[in-house]
Amino acid sequence: MGPREKLALRYVLTAVFWLGVAGIEGMLMRLRLINLLTDIYVPEHFYSMMTVHPYVGIYGWAYMAVMGAFYYLVPKVLNKELYSERVADISYWVMTIGVLVTWLSGFLFGFAALYTLYWPLPIERFPPVSVLVFSIGTIMIFSSVLMFFFNMFATIFLPSRGAGGPGFVAKELLTLAFNLDKIKAVGRGIKNYLPKVYSYPVFIVGVFRGCVDTTLNALTMAAISVLLGIYSIAGLLNLPLPTSLVDPLIYKNVFWWGLDLIADGNVLIFTAATWYFLVPVLVGRKLYGEQVVRTVILADLVLSLFVWNHHMLADTPQPLILQIQGQIFTWGELITMGLTMFSVLMTIWLARPVKYSTPLKFLLFSILGYAIGGSAGIIQANYALNRYLHNTQWVIGIHGHVQLLAGLSMTIFAVIYAVAPMITGKELDSKLADLHLVFFFAGALVMGLSMGFAGVEGMLRRTIYFNGEYFGYMVGAAIGGALMAIGFLIFLYNFIRTYSFKAVLIAFKK
Amino acid sequence: MYIQQIVEIFYMGLVVTYIIFIISFMYITSRRSSGRIVADGGEVHKGMDKAEKTWLLVLITIAIIGNTVLLSPLVPSANMAIWSGSKPVKSVVITIEDYEFKLPEKPIRLQAGVPVEFIVYSNDVTYGFGVFREDGTLVFQMQVVPGYENKIVWVFDEPGVYTIRSTEYSGPEHPMMVVYNAIVVEGGE
Numbered sequence A: 001m002g003p004r005e006k007l008a009l010r011y012v013l014t015a016v017f018w019l020g021v022a023g024i025e026g027m028l029m030r031l032r033l034i035n036l037l038t039d040i041y042v043p044e045h046f047y048s049m050m051t052v053h054p055y056v057g058i059y060g061w062a063y064m065a066v067m068g069a070f071y072y073l074v075p076k077v078l079n080k081e082l083y084s085e086r087v088a089d090i091s092y093w094v095m096t097i098g099v100l101v102t103w104l105s106g107f108l109f110g111f112a113a114l115y116t117l118y119w120p121l122p123i124e125r126f127p128p129v130s131v132l133v134f135s136i137g138t139i140m141i142f143s144s145v146l147m148f149f150f151n152m153f154a155t156i157f158l159p160s161r162g163a164g165g166p167g168f169v170a171k172e173l174l175t176l177a178f179n180l181d182k183i184k185a186v187g188r189g190i191k192n193y194l195p196k197v198y199s200y201p202v203f204i205v206g207v208f209r210g211c212v213d214t215t216l217n218a219l220t221m222a223a224i225s226v227l228l229g230i231y232s233i234a235g236l237l238n239l240p241l242p243t244s245l246v247d248p249l250i251y252k253n254v255f256w257w258g259l260d261l262i263a264d265g266n267v268l269i270f271t272a273a274t275w276y277f278l279v280p281v282l283v284g285r286k287l288y289g290e291q292v293v294r295t296v297i298l299a300d301l302v303l304s305l306f307v308w309n310h311h312m313l314a315d316t317p318q319p320l321i322l323q324i325q326g327q328i329f330t331w332g333e334l335i336t337m338g339l340t341m342f343s344v345l346m347t348i349w350l351a352r353p354v355k356y357s358t359p360l361k362f363l364l365f366s367i368l369g370y371a372i373g374g375s376a377g378i379i380q381a382n383y384a385l386n387r388y389l390h391n392t393q394w395v396i397g398i399h400g401h402v403q404l405l406a407g408l409s410m411t412i413f414a415v416i417y418a419v420a421p422m423i424t425g426k427e428l429d430s431k432l433a434d435l436h437l438v439f440f441f442a443g444a445l446v447m448g449l450s451m452g453f454a455g456v457e458g459m460l461r462r463t464i465y466f467n468g469e470y471f472g473y474m475v476g477a478a479i480g481g482a483l484m485a486i487g488f489l490i491f492l493y494n495f496i497r498t499y500s501f502k503a504v505l506i507a508f509k510k
Numbered sequence B: 001m002y003i004q005q006i007v008e009i010f011y012m013g014l015v016v017t018y019i020i021f022i023i024s025f026m027y028i029t030s031r032r033s034s035g036r037i038v039a040d041g042g043e044v045h046k047g048m049d050k051a052e053k054t055w056l057l058v059l060i061t062i063a064i065i066g067n068t069v070l071l072s073p074l075v076p077s078a079n080m081a082i083w084s085g086s087k088p089v090k091s092v093v094i095t096i097e098d099y100e101f102k103l104p105e106k107p108i109r110l111q112a113g114v115p116v117e118f119i120v121y122s123n124d125v126t127y128g129f130g131v132f133r134e135d136g137t138l139v140f141q142m143q144v145v146p147g148y149e150n151k152i153v154w155v156f157d158e159p160g161v162y163t164i165r166s167t168e169y170s171g172p173e174h175p176m177m178v179v180y181n182a183i184v185v186e187g188g189e
Helices: A003-033 A043-078 A085-107 A121-125 A130-155 A166-177 A180-187 A200-237 A248-283 A290-304 A320-350 A358-380 A385-387 A393-424 A429-457 A473-510 B003-030 B052-070 B075-084
Strands: B090-097 B101-103 B110-112 B115-121 B128-130 B138-146 B150-155 B160-165 B178-186
Touching: A003 A043, A003 A393, A043 A085, A043 A130, A043 A200, A043 A248, A043 A393, A085 A121, A085 A358, A121 A130, A121 A473, A130 A166, A130 A200, A166 A200, A166 B090, A166 B110, A180 A393, A200 A248, A248 A290, A248 A320, A248 A358, A248 B110, A290 A320, A320 A358, A320 A385, A320 B003, A320 B052, A358 A385, A358 A393, A358 B003, A358 B128, A385 B052, A385 B075, A385 B138, A393 A429, A393 A473, A429 A473, A429 B003, B052 B115, B075 B150, B090 B128, B090 B178, B115 B128, B128 B150, B138 B150, B150 B160
Parallel strands: B090 B115, B110 B178
Antiparallel strands: B090 B101, B115 B150, B128 B138, B128 B160, B160 B178
16 A cells, blocks of 8 residues: 555545544434433533534544545546645644644533634633634644645646746636636637636546635635634733624624635535546446536536525625525526536436446435435525524534535545545445445435424524423434444444454554 | 425425435436437537536526525515515514523514514624524524624514524523513404
């Protein structure tokens, strides 16, 4: 196993560990919502866990898995060396420690402002030391993410190591990400100009266009972490800064603009790129509509910069025109995602008869997960319906968790099942993988739908109910969580049975 | 039937359709094709082919219909915010501070069928203002951003007793931010 393979495996194994942690947290919170553990699990602790849960799930699991996969696949597809294995290695440690520190900010220091961090909640209601620890942890996370993007951009755009510098990479990135060369050519009246982006495989186009979104996401969120850090240090020095220096509504707009980019960059564009890569490999046929999907990725990138208002549909001081714009642009994502799915499904259709390998099954169910979770997202992102659904369990259940667990996670598992044999030379057991798929997908669906239906009946997210309200729905969600846990354990058993602990530990040795 | 329950039925129809589609798709594509000539042999297209154009048209049509219906007066919240233009007959001013709703009276007495404006202020952090029926379902809500006038006009269409609850997390005491029997809506015009 070469250094790049070890690196990828290390990232993925750590990601799987964090998925397990996120799952345990989820189950503990669920038990509290069905009024168990009430004596030992006070609201302060519950909300600390709820604050770090998305960081563990998104950055610990999803990001680390994506980073591991792309560190392996991008150089392989381009037939180039990774720009810097050292940076990739540092990025691994910074991310791992960053997630751990963020987790500790809740567990040890009681930080519980939730991931939304609405101004001035973190500063008003939590001890400065907890805010500072959270700020340090998240700055580490976003620094790691930025190191990863630097490495991706340099690997993709630099012709060779030492040729060109940051300026060259930035120019290439902007030109290719937004088809600026094509715009220039049209301006000069050049007909039939083929943009430079067509010289890159569609998977790589998805990677660097997705990285544009996620870079902007990391920069915005890092800036917010720095702001929290400054306020917390001032608080620790007994020189508190007035919270009125920051306008809560402008802050909220900036926050959602930056945060939503992760949904488009990581969840939608990276997923699309992965489908575009895996499906042709798995069915042995060229991607259907390959030329068109490059434009679809561009449309997704452009749309993603203008959809944050769908998070602010319940904010009445927000101008109505912006809210309606947010709604209409969000429907645009239905079109781009619909075209993406169409391209993938047509590729499979035209390759029939298809032998459904494990990764292909996971991938197809991932499409199903995205369809189910995405439709819920489109519904709640309407100005009028948001009045009834905002901040209910619908948003986080049917949309959030189904999209992330039945959609994104199934794609990540598809990549693991496809890439692990490439790295190790050994296939994972397909029957156990089928069981993993059934339990995990069904569990995610049962959990998400139970939460969503509770939301329809008025159950809020981020709210503990003390009188047994919505009990049946939460029991349903707990059963869904338990099914997912069984699926996850089957996956772990399959992994360890195939590769053994000893072989897996090689990934952590120099 | 409340609007969110109609949404739920529609949504479940979608979910069942998607599941049937994917399972059928898997079954059909795993079988040998019937021998029909496949249009696309794997060559690279220059632009969209007919099937893609048709699908794009379907998606655009769905988006146009969806936006038109959901922004139309058919949905009560859209009607009240965008179309009705009805002037509120009564204003209810509420302030929230340190996890506590400060109501002008308890219960707040209103008439069904009459537009009421709720103006809510926060003196510290962001809260939510949600009005719930006795069965726990949500009537309407908005965010309460500190430093801003947060207001919404609503027409209660049925008499009853309503609960006010914060719909936004504001710290560990957030779940306790509930006022039962906060609003009594009577009669109707």
